[in-house]
Amino acid sequence: MKYLVTLLFISLCTYAQLPQVRFEHLTSKDGLSSNDVLSVVEDKEGFVWMGTRKYLTRYDGYQFQNFTQIEGAYNHGITSDEQNNIWFASRTIPFGRIDAKTLKVNDLSNKLPPLPDGNFGNIVFDSQKNGWMSDFHGVFRFDPKTFAHQYFPLPNTTYKDIKADFIEDKQKNIWVIGLDVGIYKYEPLKQKLRCVVGKESDKPDKRLFFEVSRATIDRHGIIWISAFQQGLIRFDPVTEDLKFYKDYTLAVCADTDEQGRDILWVSNAKTIGIFRPDEEKFYFYEGVYSDDFQAFNICKSPRTGIVWFCTLQQGVFLYNPHSQLIKAVSFANFLPENNLAINAILKDKTDATGQTFYLGFSRWGMVKWNKANNSRQFFRYPHYPSEAETRQIIQDETGKIWIFTNQWQTWADGKENPEDNNFEGIFVFDPQQQRFLPTPFTTHHGFFTVPFYSIGMQDSKNRMWIINHYLSMHVVDKATGKEIVLWDKKDHDTLMKNRWIMDVLEDKQGRFWIGTTSGLFYFDERTKRFSEVKFPDDKREISIIKLLLDTEGNVWATGWELLAKINQQGVALLDLGSKDGIYDIECRQIAEDIHRNIWIGNLGGLQVYSPKQQRFLRFTQNDGLISDNTTYSFYMNEGKELLIGQKGSLNIVNTQDLLQNKAISNLAVSSVIVNNEQRFYDWSQPFELKRTENAITFHVSALNFMKANQNHYSYYLEGLENGWIDAKEDATFTYNNLSPGDYTFHVRMFDETSNRHLKEVAVSFSIVPYYYETWWFKTLIIALVLVLAYLFYRFRINQLLQLQEVRNRISRDLHDDIGSSLSSISLLSVMASKKLDPESSSNQLLKQIPEEVSRLSSAIDDMIWNIRPENDGFENFFVRLRDHTVQTLQAQDIEINIDIDSSINNEIGALSMEVRRNIFLIVKEALHNITKHAKCTKVDMRLSLQKNMLRIDIKDDGKGFDPQKPSSRNGLKNMTSRAAEVGGSFEIKSAIGKGSEIVLQVPVLEKKLIRL
Structure with missing residues (x-):
């Protein structure tokens, strides 16, 4: 979002008349489809719909979604019904509706009679759920379900455009604001329009002619009408009386200011402003934009209180009341010179109201300012004011104000001018007498070789400390001007060697802490010794600019890329740098609020460190700062309000409200991108994606139209991630290559400062797997594999059984056939040998046969044993x-x-x-x-x-x-x-x-x- 910062500073006479506001600006550079915008409506979810010359556009605070099929909706009106459907009229679709859940566009043009010419426009729904719409010749009253309708023609004129607008009063009466034919009231019993103001009125004094643009109704039931040349019209719907306020107006919208007073936002041919009904006066802002512009429509959100200003050619301006927590007061026209910075801020403790402050400027003098009524009085410094640079302002126990300056002109004079003695560099001001007093002691080059009084402090014993950054420190009795020696000179000189003293403070134990460009020291008056504070990173160069004593007695130091906390024992408990969140390395101011948050002023804006959350927040010009340079001066008023010195002006920060932003948050899913294609679904119902649609991006929005870094999100995708992930301000969440399955995207929003859980949204969806990834297919495959394995197993078993049968048969055959045959051979050989001569050679051969048969039988027996399956x-x-x-x-x-x-x-x-x-x-x-x-x-x-x-x-x-x-x-x-x-x-x-x-x-x- 682009922010056009318009800070309006008013003099005393108009301080209470024109609210100090900051407008933000949206144009085509931010994504708006066209800079011509004439219709804005916020739906019940919190999305803002804009009718532009190009397309009908939906805006969520981050991005614009263009409905490209709906062209030219910029001057025809859009609205939402009870179900949050969007009704519209446009050039391409004369009459249509967008479904609230799916965002599907429905062309309803055939539900009404065809248009003779022109377009439909200015669609609204009354409390009885009836629709009202105008064309170029009259108005329709229609039933949004059946589209049964009644047409009420209005008088023909030379005016060729949408004929009327509609307002419902507190008595539920419908008023037709004819854009050039007057004011009509719908009478339901007679089912007709009665002319109350216009040429058809039955009252001669009401037969008036005026061209009107827009109308609004305030909280008291009064209808206000912008009427171009006739100005602003006040119309009482009860008495039917009118009153004219002659100032050219294009648009009007009822609201209240910061004090709860009634105001009307108005626009003319040049800018925007307000009308105060109780004063009957107009007040217009200057410098809202670099050129004149015309806001033809002004709409206020009933949910967020944001006011939208629709223009031709300049886009949309908006006023967000929740972004107005940093105020500004200008003193530029009250000073003798431009660009004078407020270098010191002091609250006058002699003022019982607690509303008086003294502001010391970089040159010339100081301003006494009353915060309650914005009165101011300038006091010029008594000696070379144009060269007196304010460095510090303090108030002593008598109420007198001491101003310490760098006196550049006196330095040039040297020691020649005795007139320098009374006022050289240190000025004393009496708030009661309202005048400068002579300094009670002579300063004429008595402390320093140059009259640069950089730091002044009064300690608990009412002694005045006078310090030059780079020369020396002195403790002085205010009454006598005599120096009080607290330390050994050699120790003092060692301290000052190669370093500047940047700040000094006294703690609750009476020790004096000294911040330098090379380390932090404290001086104990009892021991008269200087001690250096050791930091955890002893190799880091510690350069301190400003010190703070917090409510618990700890010392905080800030400086070059540094925020450190040191306890009462001189131990550094905290040492933070840029890696921890310090945005700019040059931190020059520090303050503590009542919640113990630490505020830091640097060149990159205003930062606050929360010790509880251990995190930094940052605020810039986009939040209302006059400049991101917040290094000139700080003053924490009662722990709740931070005053920041700027050039020619003062920022006032309500620290409590700024850190507890009360902007309404209505977290919603804006859109889903699937495979780089935008999709719209009913987020309350689960939706399915194809297997190839596995890249999904969620865009969410808090719908509070705050800066992105003021919204804090966390998220996780159930089905993929197990716990919440901190997204900080990132509102876009992308997942790629998701596997098939069921998922639920969870996102929630936190209050940025308290981490309080505000709202959670969940969107469920599933990615359908390929058929071969489904459980039934996998089950089928497993079953098939098991069947095949079983069949193979049975086949193998059968083979083995068959093999065993073969082996058994072989072993039987060997045993029965071969074994019996061998036995027969052995027996026959024995019988044959008995019949032969024992000594014959034949008989010897026959005797060998049984031996061979026995050996062969043994081998066969082994073979049979080996073949048998039971022997495996x-x-x-x-x-x-x-x-x-x-x-x-x-x-x-x-x-x-x-x-x-x-x-x-x-x-x-x-x-x-x-x-x-x-x-x-x-x-x-x-x-x-x-x-x-x-x-x-x-x-x-x-x-x-x-x-x-x-x-x-x-x-x-x-x-x-x-x-x-x-x-x-x-x-x-x-x-x-x-x-x-x-x-x-x-x-x-x-x-x-x-x-x-x-x-x-x-x-x-x-x-x-x-x-x-």
């Missing part, structure tokens, strides 16, 4: 391996020791047929070699599981051999190849005379992974 378990395999080992070795009288880890049975569920076969054959071959070649007496076998590897260690105590020696035997090669077949390894360790050891490692599956 590791436990069965181990039993088989153990039995074979024991039988083989015991037959040779070899001691056997078999050790197995207890965890193997739990970890290994089953072994495949291939693994079992190869392990068994490798062990069998190893045992065969032991019995045949080792010549051992003992064998140790150990089975263990290491990292999914079944490890078999077989160790004997036989004669051993050299593994590196070449051998023609195939046994070792076969064992190595068999281990490799199943992904394992085979290793043999041996040495001559030290036995042998083989290590077999075969990968196996854990029990939990194999169940088939």
Whole structure:
């Protein structure tokens, strides 16, 4: 929002007549669709609707929303009904309505008879919910639901425009204000319009002609009409009497001023002003705008009290009563020179009313000002006033006022002029006698080489401190002028070395605090010592300009990028800089209000620090400051009102109201941007977005039309964020790449200073997922996967069952067919050998057949055992391996020791047929070699599981051999190849005379992974 600051300073004769106000200004530079605006209405939510030459526009205090399909609504009137729908007339849509919740535009032109020419306009609704509207020839009364209507023609004239406006009085009567035909009253029983004033009136004295523009009704029920050349008309709807006030007026609106007195806002061909009915006088503002302007419509918001001024070509001006908390009083026309700053402010304690202040200016003298009646009296300094720069004003115990100045001209005179003795740099003023007195002691270059009396202070013992910033400090007895020595000169000189003294104050313990350009010190008169205050950041350069003693006895210091708090023990409790919120580095003034807030004057405006909230607020020209330079002087009046010296003027800040702004806040969602497209929804109902519509921006507004930084928001998106997020003054909230789901956007507003929760708004919406992101689709996919997995599982089980059946059949066939055949062969060979000569070679061959059959039967038996599915378990395999080992070795009288880890049975569920076969054959071959070649007496076998590897260690105590020696035997090669077949390894360790050891490692599956 652009603010055109208009501060109006009035002399004594008009001080109470023209309210001191500040107008704000909106134009096309701020986003207004056109600078031609003639219609404004505020709806029940608090949005302001403006009829402009270009479009119908809605304004929320931050941004404008243009309804581009509604063009040329600037002079045809807009209004809202009981449901908050917006009714309008425009060039493109002669008669229409905007839905309050969805903002959908409805063309209702076909609900009324077609217009012969011109447009509809000036739509209003009365207390009976009937609509009233005018065209170029008369007025309609219509039912907004059924559009049943009654038409009342008005006399034809040469005037070609909307014919009438409407006012409802306190007795619920409807008055038709004919723009060029007079005043009519609607009589519901007769259902007709009666001419009260105009050429159709039945009273000759009321047959008057005047052209009117706008009308308003005040709180007493009096109707006021702006009537161009005839001026302002007062019309009493009870007596039907008129009174004319001859001053050209274009528009009028009823209101009250700051004291509750009735006023009328009026406009003429040049500016805006007020009319005071009790005085029957007009007062017009000057300098509101750089050029003359015409406000053709003035509207007051019943909710916020804001007054809107609609103009042609200059946009909209507004007066916000809640932004008027910084007042201004001008002394510019009362001074001998322009641009004189108020360097010192003193409240006269001899005045029982507490309304008298003395203001010391940068040159010439001081002004005695009565705040209650704005009276002022100028007192010129008695000695070289044009060169006497006021630095400080204090009042002693007798009520006399001491003014300390930098006397530039006396410095130029040197010590030659004895007339300087009485008035050189320090002036004493008697408020009772209203005159300057001779200084009670001679100052003529007695303290400083130059007459710059920068600082003056009277301590609790009524001693006067006189200080030059860069030369020295002196304590003086006022009566005798003799200096009182409080400190050692060497300590004083050390203090003054390479630093300036900027301020001095006395605390409750009688210590004197001295702020310098290089540190903060305090002087204890009892010990006569200066002590320096240590700050937390000892590397930071501390440059102090102003000191403050707060109500608790703490010392506050401000200066270059500094706000510090030091307790009574001299410990710095707080040290703040720009990183903490100080806006401008040069802070020169400081004050404390009754709520213990600390106010700071710098070149960037007025700042206040809240120790309770630990935060800064800032106020500028936009809030009513004459200038953002607030460094000249401060005075806190009774802890509630801060007086700020400015050039030629004074700002008065109501600190309590400024920090507890009572502006009505009606937080609302202004609009939603979805994928860069503006949407309107019924925010009270959840709405849906498509899956691709996952970028959403919410614009909200407090609808109080205050500065953005005076509204404080926090927010969170339920469904994405878990807690409130502080947005400060940011009123736009954007979310991108939202996932499908349900969300609720929460936003709330706080009072900027007290953090008091004012209002919360919630908007619910959902993003619809793609079909493949829905729960039913995911459930279907999971079910399908489970079915497929089950089918695969059944297929695999069936395969395994079939394989088991094949293995069982093979083992049966081997056992039944091959086994019986081998048995028959063995039996037949035995029988045949009995019939032959025992010594014959044939008989010897027949005897070998049973041995071979036995060996073959053993191999077949092993094969059958290996094929059988029930032997897949590791436990069965181990039993088989153990039995074979024991039988083989015991037959040779070899001691056997078999050790197995207890965890193997739990970890290994089953072994495949291939693994079992190869392990068994490798062990069998190893045992065969032991019995045949080792010549051992003992064998140790150990089975263990290491990292999914079944490890078999077989160790004997036989004669051993050299593994590196070449051998023609195939046994070792076969064992190595068999281990490799199943992904394992085979290793043999041996040495001559030290036995042998083989290590077999075969990968196996854990029990939990194999169940088939």
